[in-house]
Amino acid sequence: MEGSIIKGVGGFYYVSTDQGVITSKARGAFRKEGITPVVGDRVTLTLHASGYAQIDAILPRRNLLIRPAVANVDRLLIVISAHLPEPDWLLCDKLIVQAKLNHIEPVLVLNKADEADPSIREAFERDYRLFPRVVVSARTGEGLHALQDAIRGKICCFAGQSAVGKSSLMNALLPELDLPVGELTRKTDRGRHTTRHAQLWPCFGGALLDTPGFSLYEPDSFDEQLLLGCYPEFALADPCRFPGCMHRSEPGCGVKALLTDGRLSPARYERYVQIANDFTFRRKHQYD
Ligand SMILES: Nc1nc2c(ncn2[C@@H]2O[C@H](COP(=O)(O)OP(=O)(O)O)[C@@H](O)[C@H]2O)c(=O)[nH]1
Ligand SMILES: [Mg+2]
Ligand SMILES: [Zn+2]
Structure with missing residues (x-):
């Protein structure tokens, strides 16, 4: 069995x-x-x-998250707030990379649609148009059906900055979870909630992990070629002059050409360079 x-x-x-x-x-x-x-x-x-x-x-196991330990996660629901707190887009891109390197499919979730700042919504649509994504409000219930569809048949877990509404969304999907929401309750409920073990809640033909705070194993090697595979935008590019081009300052780069006609968002690209430089640094110093 x-x-x-x-x-x-x-x-x-x-x-x-x-x-x-x-x-x-x-x-x-x-x-x-x-x-x-x-x-x-x-x-x-x-x-x-x-x-x-x-x-x-x-x-x-296909993958393993640590603290709490959970195996075989299929989808990472990366939550960003359309209002406050101001989005940490670099964190969002790093989570996408970590997910993909761990064979987890990222789904981008823009929450607080009820109070959306139009410029945040625009950046979200522009930067992540090649990713599965949903716009939702835990408060009004907008978009929750699309979020349920994202869970169907998959083991999912939420991730993202503090106060973006992860606990609120989990409660909206699964009222019996009754997770504490917001700054104040989080502090007073700390004792009760940090001792709980992670648990999967079967729902919508899939399952939801009830803890949003977790760590992924870092890659064993900071392999820049693997990083390139985390950017679906790059597949749109004409071949670069140099094989193994990292699309930073190499001449004849097909990826940089995508910037000129909007197929690659300059903001996404800038953050890519930061993440790529970090990979290079960590690869060079990993045995220090
Ligand atoms: N306006 C609005 N506020 C929300 C929404 N979802 C959550 N919040 C508020 O955002 C704050 C943080 O929510 P919480 O679920 O604790 O965020 P977490 O830290 O990511 O788990 C709380 O004050 C929530 O009431 C939403 O869809 N719209
Ligand atoms: Mg929370
Ligand atoms: Zn290139």
Whole structure:
């Protein structure tokens, strides 16, 4: 039997299968082998006559988020506010890169449409027109159906700056989550909420991770060629004069030519150069 771990508490794992959610324990040998099942893991189970189930094996993971540990995330819902706080577009682009390097599909979510600043909305549409994206309001419910469609059949988790409305959106999608919203409640509820384990909530034919704050493993190598693959805009370019062109200051660069006719947003490009320079720096110093 096969299933996905949706929750792990005190050595018990709740595995979602064709036959419902089954409470299971990990095979004893896992501990000796240093293997810990995590939420999102695809596992094989044996059901014993007593009704007790054992996880026999963990299927290979497509990716692994840390703090909290979650495996096999399909989509990262990157939230940006159309009002306040002012968007941190560089963070947004870095999240896209991290997602793609971890084989997670980024979906861009512009929240607070009810109070949208037109220039933010414009920048969002211009810079991310090649990405799946939705414009929503956790407050009015606008766009939530499109967000549900983005979750269908996928394991999803939210990411983005503080106060953009991640918790509000999760509550709007799944009222039973009842996450604390806004600055004040966050502080007073800290004790209650930091001890919780990450949990997947099956919904809309997919599942939502209930924690927005997480880290991705950093790439092992800051491979600039892999970075290039994170920019769908670059595929529109004519070939560059130099193979392996990083589209920074090389002559005869097809990507830089895209800037002149609006196929590549200058703002996205500027942030790309920052991220690429950071990759180069980290690659050169990774053994320091
Ligand atoms: N106007 C407006 N405010 C929102 C919306 N969504 C969230 N907020 C407000 O933004 C603040 C931060 O929301 P929260 O969900 O805690 O953000 P998080 O830090 O990303 O989880 C709260 O005061 C929310 O009431 C929205 O769609 N429209
Ligand atoms: Mg929050
Ligand atoms: Zn180039």
